[in-house]
Structures are given as structure tokens and as C-alpha cells.
Amino acid sequence: MEKEYHYPFRTMGKRWAHLITELNERACPTFTVADIADITGLSRAASRSLAHQGCRRGLATRLKPGLYNLVPFQMGRARRFVCDPRLIARDMAGPHKHYLSHGTAFDMHGMLGQPCMVVHVSCVKRFRPQQVGGHSFKFWHLRDEQVFGTTQHFIDGDQTVEVSDLERTVIDGLRHPAALGGITEVAKGISYRHDALDLDRLVGYAVRLGVGAVMRRAGYLLELYDLAGASTLAPLRKRLTSTYHRLDTIEPGEGRRLARWRLQLNVSADELSAVRHG
Numbered sequence: 001m002e003k004e005y006h007y008p009f010r011t012m013g014k015r016w017a018h019l020i021t022e023l024n025e026r027a028c029p030t031f032t033v034a035d036i037a038d039i040t041g042l043s044r045a046a047s048r049s050l051a052h053q054g055c056r057r058g059l060a061t062r063l064k065p066g067l068y069n070l071v072p073f074q075m076g077r078a079r080r081f082v083c084d085p086r087l088i089a090r091d092m093a094g095p096h097k098h099y100l101s102h103g104t105a106f107d108m109h110g111m112l113g114q115p116c117m118v119v120h121v122s123c124v125k126r127f128r129p130q131q132v133g134g135h136s137f138k139f140w141h142l143r144d145e146q147v148f149g150t151t152q153h154f155i156d157g158d159q160t161v162e163v164s165d166l167e168r169t170v171i172d173g174l175r176h177p178a179a180l181g182g183i184t185e186v187a188k189g190i191s192y193r194h195d196a197l198d199l200d201r202l203v204g205y206a207v208r209l210g211v212g213a214v215m216r217r218a219g220y221l222l223e224l225y226d227l228a229g230a231s232t233l234a235p236l237r238k239r240l241t242s243t244y245h246r247l248d249t250i251e252p253g254e255g256r257r258l259a260r261w262r263l264q265l266n267v268s269a270d271e272l273s274a275v276r277h278g
Contacts, residue, residue, distance in 0.1 A: 015040055016054055023070060027158060029083045030069040030091040063088060063133040085135040089121045090161045092130070092137065098123035099150040099162040101140060102179040105169040108153060111189030120179065122147070122164070122172065140176070149205050166193060167202040171209060174217045176249070183248040183267055184275050187221055191277040199228045207235050212262075213245040220247065220261040224269060225276060237261075 012020070022039045023031055036047035051068055054060040060068045069083045086100060100108065103116035118136045121127075124147060127139035149168030152160045164172060173179070173186040180186050190197070199222065206218045219236040222228040240262050246253055248267045255266040 012054075012057060012059055015042075015050060016057075016059055019050070019054075020059070020070060028091075029087055029156075029159065030063065030067060032068070032091075033066050061133070064130070067091070067132065069133075084155050084159075085119045085133070085137075086155060086161050087159055088132055088135065089119045089137055092127070092132065093121055093123050093125070096123055096125040097142075097144060097147045098125075099147065099164050100153075101164050101169070101172045102138075102176060105164045106173065106180060106189050108163055109166050109169055109189075109193060111169065111192050112185075113188065138179075140172075140179075146209065148208065149201075166196060167198055167205050170197070170202060171205045171214060171218070174206075174214045174221075175209070175211055177217075178250045182250050183217065184271060186217075187225075187272050188275045188277065190221060190227075191225060191275070194225065194227055197227070199232050203228070203232060203235055207239065212239075212241060212243065215239055216245050216261045216263050217247060220258070220263055221272070223261075224272060 019036060019039055023029075023035070028035065033044055033047045033051060036042065036050055037044055040047065040050065042050060051060065051062070055062050055068070058071055060070055062068055067088075069088070086104070089100060090098075098121055099105075100120065101122040102120035103112070103118060104120040106112045107116040118138050120138050120140065122140040122142050124142055124144050126141050127137075129139065130137045149165050149171070150162050151165045153163045154160055170186070170190055173189060177183040177186050180189070202218065202222075206215045215236045219233050223233060242262070244257055244262050244264050246264045246266050247255075251266040253264060253266060255264055255268075257264050
């Protein structure tokens with residue numbers, strides 16, 4: 001009979017003791033059936049059975065089919081635990097290039113007035129929206145060359161995730177205003193952190209991404225908020241075409257046209273000025 005190891009309120013066999021030790025050594029708060037097979041040498045079927053056994057004993061929590069996380073022993077009698085959803089997002093994306101973005105990045109950079117309830121991930125692999133461990137995950141598809149402007153962020157002391165830096169966070173918000181609730185929310189984020197923004201980097205990112213709507217919106221808001229002068233904005237204006245884009249993607253295509261930035265101002269300058277901070 002397999003020897004059992006006793007911890008407060010839980011018991012485990014030798015395989016689970018080894019598995020937990022190795023997962024902690026690898027700094028893997030979440031793990032898959034494939035990870036169990038790799039560590040224990042068991043078949044996939046046996047690894048799946050071992051995972052189910054661990055969930056029954058309160059050693060692990062099933063997040064979705066084939067994906068689990070450990071229940072820390074410091075949780076006491078708790079038999080279910082879901083780790084930080086940003087770590088779950090990291091492991092869902094796996095080896096594919098990715099970073100936390102949009103509302104999640106706005107939240108992490110202190111650019112939102114209230115927490116973002118959906119975890120946003122930009123990734124070179126296409127994923128459907130998912131519900132995992134009680135959290136909602138939204139994936140944005142990018143081409144490989146569009147993954148730039150990211151930085152590492154520490155979570156729980158020793159765990160890291162990749163997140164868009166401050167300037168790339170603004171760029172993604174300008175590309176998909178609807179993801180933040182509209183262009184006014186993006187403008188709020190810019191105004192919250194305007195002192196920390198590297199404007200040359202922001203403009204450079206907009207040019208590198210090469211999306212006309214982003215360049216138009218960036219130029220207009222930086223000019224409206226008097227954050228950047230003509231020389232800084234020149235690279236954006238130089239690349240404008242004759243096509244007009246809506247300032248906000250969630251508002252109807254109406255309002256005056258601003259030839260200077262080839263934008264249809266379907267949100268008024270007064271409204272944007274009213275949400276400005278600092």
C-alpha cells in the first residue's frame with residue numbers, strides 16, 4: 001500500500017508528495033495532465049486519474065478540463081483554491097507569445113477607476129473566450145511582429161507575467177476602445193498616467209503598429225490634452241491617408257469631421273476634456 005503523508009486536514013500519497021514538491025520547484029502554481037505525466041512518468045490516463053484523486057483530497061482545484069492548480073497548505077481546511085487569474089492566463093497561453101493587455105493592463109498600470117473583471121490576453125495563437133476557475137478570459141489575436149512593448153510584472157513575490165508596458169497599453173486601448181468601454185475611458189487612462197508616459201515611445205509604437213485609426217486617435221488625444229507638440233506628433237501626421245476613422249468605435253458614425261487628424265468626432269472635445277485628470 002502506498003505510504004500516506006499527513007498534513008493539516010489533508011493526506012497524500014507518495015506520488016502526490018513528489019508531484020507537489022516538483023511543481024513547487026518549477027514554480028508552477030497551475031499545471032496540466034501533461035505536466036503530471038512528465039513529472040511522474042505515468043500514462044495520460046493514469047495522470048488524469050491522479051489529478052482527480054488530488055482534487056478529491058483537496059490538494060488541487062480543477063480549473064477546466066486538463067488544467068489544475070495546487071491548493072496551498074496555508075489555506076487550512078479549504079479544499080478549493082483558485083490562484084491569481086493572471087497566472088492562469090499565462091499558463092493558458094502556454095509557450096505562445098502573449099502578454100496581458102487592454103483592460104487588464106490598464107488596471108495593472110493604475111489607469112482604471114474600477115477593477116477590470118475580465119482578464120485580457122493578447123496572443124499569437126487564437127483562443128476562444130473562456131470561463132476558468134470562475135474568471136472570464138478574453139483573447140486578442142496578434143501577428144508575431146505585433147508583439148512588442150511588453151514588460152515583466154511580479155505576482156505573489158516570485159511569479160512573473162508578461163504585460164504591455166504603459167505606452168503599449170495606451171496603444172491597445174486606442175486600437176480597441178470598446179474593450180475599455182469607449183474612447184472616454186481610454187482618455188481617462190491617458191490622463192491618469194500622463195506624467196509617466198514616454199510620448200516619443202508612444203508615438204513610435206503607433207507608427208510601428210501601423211494601424212491608421214490608432215495613429216489618428218493618438219495624435220488627436222495628445223494634442224487635445226496638450227501633452228505633445230507638433231514635432232512629437234509629426235510622425236503620425238506624416239502617415240495620415242485621406243480615409244476618415246471614427247474616434248470611438250462604440251458610438252454611431254456621426255459628428256463633425258476633423259481634417260487635421262482625419263477623424264470623425266463622434267465624441268465631443270468637451271466630453272473628453274471633462275474626464276481629464278491633472
